[in-house]
Amino acid sequence: MSSPARLKIGCIADDFTGATDLANNLVRAGMRVVQTIGVPQAPLDTEADAVVVALKSRTIPANEAIAQSLDALRWLQAQGAQQLYFKYCSTFDSTPAGNIGPVTEALMDALGCDFTIATPAFPDNKRTVFKGYLFAGDVLLNESGMQNHPLTPMTDPNLVRVLQAQCQRKVGLIDHNVVAQGEAAIRARIATLKAEGVGIAIVDAVSNADLLRMGPALSDMSLVTAGSGVAIALPANFGLQPTDQAAALPAAGGLQAVVSGSCSVATNQQVLHFIQSGRPALAIDPLRIAAGQDVRAEALAWAQDKIAQGPVLIYSTAEPSTVKSIQGQLGVEQAGAMVEQTIAGIARSLVELGVRQLVVAGGETSGACVQALEIEQMRIGGQIDPGVPWCHAASPAARQGLHITLKSGNFGTPDFFTKAFTALA
Numbered sequence: 137m138s139s140p141a142r143l144k145i146g147c148i149a150d151d152f153t154g155a156t157d158l159a160n161n162l163v164r165a166g167m168r169v170v171q172t173i174g175v176p177q178a179p180l181d182t183e184a185d186a187v188v189v190a191l192k193s194r195t196i197p198a199n200e201a202i203a204q205s206l207d208a209l210r211w212l213q214a215q216g217a218q219q220l221y222f223k224y225c226s227t228f229d230s231t232p233a234g235n236i237g238p239v240t241e242a243l244m245d246a247l248g249c250d251f252t253i254a255t256p257a258f259p260d261n262k263r264t265v266f267k268g269y270l271f272a273g274d275v276l277l278n279e280s281g282m283q284n285h286p287l288t289p290m291t292d293p294n295l296v297r298v299l300q301a302q303c304q305r306k307v308g309l310i311d312h313n314v315v316a317q318g319e320a321a322i323r324a325r326i327a328t329l330k331a332e333g334v335g336i337a338i339v340d341a342v343s344n345a346d347l348l349r350m351g352p353a354l355s356d357m358s359l360v361t362a363g364s365g366v367a368i369a370l371p372a373n374f375g376l377q378p379t380d381q382a383a384a385l386p387a388a389g390g391l392q393a394v395v396s397g398s399c400s401v402a403t404n405q406q407v408l409h410f411i412q413s414g415r416p417a418l419a420i421d422p423l424r425i426a427a428g429q430d431v432r433a434e435a436l437a438w439a440q441d442k443i444a445q446g447p448v449l450i451y452s453t454a455e456p457s458t459v460k461s462i463q464g465q466l467g468v469e470q471a472g473a474m475v476e477q478t479i480a481g482i483a484r485s486l487v488e489l490g491v492r493q494l495v496v497a498g499g500e501t502s503g504a505c506v507q508a509l510e511i512e513q514m515r516i517g518g519q520i521d522p523g524v525p526w527c528h529a530a531s532p533a534a535r536q537g538l539h540i541t542l543k544s545g546n547f548g549t550p551d552f553f554t555k556a557f558t559a560l561a
């Protein structure tokens with residue numbers, strides 16, 4: 137086994153789909169990237185410029201998120217990572233208890249880092265930050281629907297205030313006027329903030345040009361914290377330029393399927409689009425799972441005689457009123473866990489049937505599917521839509537490995553479920 141080169145960027149992501157989102161942006165900017173599911177037990181055994189360690193630490197208790205993140209940091213340091221990147225959601229999903237602030241500060245302490253940035257800006261997916269205020273699309277974060285998020289309701293769009301509530305260190309702002317002037321002005325502002333006792337600064341960015349202007353000023357920062365957007369600007373600091381080779385994956389083959397447990401607005405549109413295009417789609421009824429029916433076996437039998445003709449979709453995706461009614465009958469957590477386990481079981485059975493191109497929709501659903509497929513590591517390939525790349529992974533269920541994409545609930549155009557397979561052809 138050849139000994140891999142020193143990692144340029146070591147990344148810690150607080151969820152699985154967010155991890156592929158970050159990996160995708162690093163690949164687009166020229167890095168070869170591997171994503172691991174959790175913290176690996178062994179050293180990296182393949183060439184990569186960056187590794188993204190995917191955790192599920194977004195909404196767990198802050199002390200557990202810190203412990204897992206420090207574990208990931210130690211592994212990345214052992215692989216020689218030259219810069220660390222903590223990735224969180226582009227809608228800054230967190231509560232006054234964390235976990236963005238506590239994890240950032242624990243990583244800073246461990247790295248002896250006296251200053252870092254924080255920006256969830258991801259203009260390709262319409263997340264922008266101006267004067268410290270986060271916009272999702274054309275509206276402020278707290279008007280975007282995120283104010284109703286069940287676990288991390290975002291009711292304040294001012295990120296300086298939001299992050300300060302989670303941090304011991306003083307939080308400041310590098311605003312758009314400074315970012316627009318480029319590296320020297322950003323470095324000067326950082327020096328001023330440090331002199332004022334600020335340890336973490338929210339940074340404005342309303343376009344990719346802003347992110348690219350920011351990049352050179354981050355070249356010597358041991359820790360960067362951000363959504364995935366900032367990643368487009370970092371590979372250049374290591375002398376890398378965009379190249380198709382960074383996204384190279386093995387040739388794709390085998391059967392094609394989509395499984396969806398996401399109930400987000402974008403996914404609902406994607407399911408509808410797939411059905412309206414006349415392709416085979418099977419809805420899963422959570423109440424039948426709860427009643428003890430073998431929904432997995434039924435789904436497999438349904439798929440078996442259709443899948444040779446082209447991609448099939450198996451979904452529990454539903455509109456908010458239906459989801460609420462099911463949650464009312466089964467309980468929120470029980471309904472979620474039951475559906476996740478069923479879809480993950482179906483994904484495993486489909487791969488055992490010969491599916492080698494698998495689209496998974498939903499963050500939690502992706503976590504369950506990746507676990508059911510016993511995937512430990514994924515190589516990141518080309519982008520299908522902003523934030524969503526194809527990946528290639530080994531799995532005991534697929535001898536030569538499989539192509540898999542983990543789609544965040546809110547990402548992707550309405551035709552994503554068909555476009556994904558065309559992109560791989």
Ligand SMILES: Nc1ncnc2c1ncn2[C@@H]1O[C@H](COP(=O)(O)OP(=O)(O)O)[C@@H](O)[C@H]1O
Nearest residue numbers: 397398400452462472475476498499500501545
């Ligand atoms: N019809 C349904 N009724 C109730 N819960 C559902 C239904 N379909 C999916 N779920 C659950 O909703 C959650 C969706 O979360 P997730 O997979 O993270 O999607 P997203 O990325 O869109 O948030 C999962 O726990 C899933 O099992």
Ligand SMILES: O=C(O)[C@@H](O)C(=O)COP(=O)(O)O
Nearest residue numbers: 153154157225226499544545
């Ligand atoms: O930064 C983002 O928006 C995404 O990468 C992300 O983290 C999305 O999370 P989920 O919507 O929970 O999949």
